[in-house]
Amino acid sequence: MERVETGMFARSKAGHDKGKLYIILRTEGEYVYLTDGKLRPMANPKKKKIKHIQPMYRTPEGRDLTKITDVDVKRAIVLHEKEEEHVKSGCN
Numbered sequence: 001m002e003r004v005e006t007g008m009f010a011r012s013k014a015g016h017d018k019g020k021l022y023i024i025l026r027t028e029g030e031y032v033y034l035t036d037g038k039l040r041p042m043a044n045p046k047k048k049k050i051k052h053i054q055p056m057y058r059t060p061e062g063r064d065l066t067k068i069t070d071v072d073v074k075r076a077i078v079l080h081e082k083e084e085e086h087v088k089s090g091c092n
Contacts, residue, residue: 004032009056009080012048021077022046024055037073 022034
């Protein structure tokens with residue numbers, strides 16, 4: 001099993017949300033609770049099995065995870081996706 005920690009980015013590998021980027025809110029056994037700040041706010045996280053996500057060994061920078069809000073989550077996800085686009089396009 002892969003190392004999964006609170007605060008990491010994770011991409012869904014299965015389900016109707018396949019490919020969607022989330023932040024891991026918490027872990028419980030074989031499940032994780034995910035938030036995207038929009039459809040799945042911190043107050044109503046998505047429960048998903050660990051085997052159905054691809055964790056990214058990176059966390060949003062400069063944030064105390066105990067004090068983040070849905071707005072912070074949305075910003076972190078948008079910034080991460082922009083970085084991925086930048087890398088894919090080959091720009092330096």
